[in-house]
Each structure stands twice: as structure tokens, then as C-alpha cells.
Amino acid sequence: MSMNGSRLLNCCTRVVRAALPQDCLLCGAASDDAPLCGPCRDELPALARACPLCAMPSPLGEICGTCLRHPPQFDLTVAAWRYAYPVDRLVQALKFHGRLALASFFADVLACLVERADIVDVVIPMPLHPARLTERGFNQAAEIARHLTRKSGTRLALQGATRIRRTLPQVHLPFHERARNVRGAFACTLDLTGARVAVVDDVMTTGTTLGELAKVLKRAGAARVENWIVARTLE
Numbered sequence: 001m002s003m004n005g006s007r008l009l010n011c012c013t014r015v016v017r018a019a020l021p022q023d024c025l026l027c028g029a030a031s032d033d034a035p036l037c038g039p040c041r042d043e044l045p046a047l048a049r050a051c052p053l054c055a056m057p058s059p060l061g062e063i064c065g066t067c068l069r070h071p072p073q074f075d076l077t078v079a080a081w082r083y084a085y086p087v088d089r090l091v092q093a094l095k096f097h098g099r100l101a102l103a104s105f106f107a108d109v110l111a112c113l114v115e116r117a118d119i120v121d122v123v124i125p126m127p128l129h130p131a132r133l134t135e136r137g138f139n140q141a142a143e144i145a146r147h148l149t150r151k152s153g154t155r156l157a158l159q160g161a162t163r164i165r166r167t168l169p170q171v172h173l174p175f176h177e178r179a180r181n182v183r184g185a186f187a188c189t190l191d192l193t194g195a196r197v198a199v200v201d202d203v204m205t206t207g208t209t210l211g212e213l214a215k216v217l218k219r220a221g222a223a224r225v226e227n228w229i230v231a232r233t234l235e
């Protein structure tokens with residue numbers, strides 16, 4: 001098992017005791033105090049060694065060729081799992097079916113992976129467009145960020161960034177159209193001068209959206225922007 005894999009298992013095991021009594025969301029078995037039972041948790045798809053900037057696989061954990069050629073606006077990406085079965089189902093259960101217990105599970109695993117959530121000054125969830133927020137009733141990234149900061153005491157800026165333009169889902173667009181799709185999508189009214197910022201999101205697909213948000217946060221003065229992500233899509 002890779003370093004990341006064993007660290008992740010360790011994190012998953014440590015956080016299960018905090019949750020509410022329930023059955024495993026994946027197999028229905030008794031899971032004590034956790035949203036997932038032990039065997040299901042242990043099978044969640046870990047990321048192999050990854051580029052520290054974009055979390056795509058890199059054999060020695062070095063910065064990948066893509067990031068060397070086109071350095072992203074963000075400085076680090078921490079991702080808990082690969083976006084693959086059954087993590088994709090769990091992410092969708094939170095996002096579309098309001099299984100909010102998963103937000104605290106994801107937050108606890110992320111908090112453990114980053115070791116100290118207070119290594120940043122402020123946590124900002126990836127914003128939803130107001131129209132989408134109205135449709136869904138909640139922002140899944142904000143729910144995860146809320147749990148993350150509740151324990152660490154790190155400042156949470158729920159409105160730290162806003163979406164000022166509706167965008168198409170990046171996954172349906174050809175690569176060359178993705179940057180244009182998200183350009184000008186975000187605004188930040190905070191003064192982030194010198195701040196270390198963590199952006200929390202559920203899924204990182206191409207990194208283009210996170211890159212655009214990081215650009216806006218740096219323009220607002222952020223000294224460093226990290227992405228704390230539940231699941232990374234490997235294309």
C-alpha cells in the first residue's frame with residue numbers, strides 16, 4: 001500500500017468514532033458510530049503518489065510535467081480519494097440526496113490528512129451560483145468546510161468568494177474551452193492580504209475552476225491557496 005493509502009486508512013479509522021450511530025451507507029451492515037462500516041471504508045479508492053500541486057498521479061510524488069509547464073494558481077492540493085466507485089456515490093449522496101452525515105465524515109478525513117486545519121488563516125468553500133444554491137438548498141462544499149472549521153477553530157468565510165456568473169459543468173467541455181467557461185466566474189470582496197487560504201470542494205475534475213478561484217483569491221491578497229478536496233477525478 002502506498003504512503004498515502006496507509007495514512008488515509010489511519011485517518012478514516014480515527015475519525016469514525018465521532019459520528020452518529022447508523023448503518024453503513026454502502027452495504028447496510030452495522031457500522032457502530034460511522035457512516036460507513038470498516039470493510040467499506042478500507043476499500044475506498046486511495047490516490048497513489050501524487051503531484052503536490054494538482055494531486056494527479058506522479059511516481060515519486062514530485063511536481064508533474066503539466067504543473068511544471070503551466071504552474072497553477074494554487075500552491076497545494078490535498079485530496080482524500082480518487083473519484084471512483086463508491087466515492088462517487090457518496091459524493092452524490094451528499095450533494096443530491098442531502099446525506100449530511102457525509103459532510104462531517106469527509107471533513108474529518110480531510111482534517112486528518114492536512115494534519116492541522118489551522119495551518120491556514122481562512123477556509124473558503126467553493127461557492128455555488130445563487131440560482132443553483134436555491135435549487136439544491138445547500139452548498140455541499142460549505143457543509144464540509146463548516147465541519148472542518150468547527151473543530152479546528154479556523155476562520156470560515158462562507159461568503160469569502162461568490163459566483164457571479166453561471167458556468168457549464170467543466171466535465172462536458174473540451175479542454176480548450178474550460179478556461180474560458182470559468183473566466184470571470186468568481187468575485188472576492190475580502191481583504192486577504194498575506195492570508196493562507198484553503199478552498200474546500202467535493203470534487204476536483206480538471207483543476208481549471210479551482211485555478212480560476214485561486215487567481216481571484218490571490219488578486220484579493222492571498223499569499224497562499226491550498227485546495228482541500230474530497231475526491232480527485234483522474235482523466
Ligand SMILES: [Zn+2]
Binds near residue numbers: 027029037039040041
Ligand atoms: Zn459497509
Ligand SMILES: [Zn+2]
Binds near residue numbers: 054065
Ligand atoms: Zn501537477
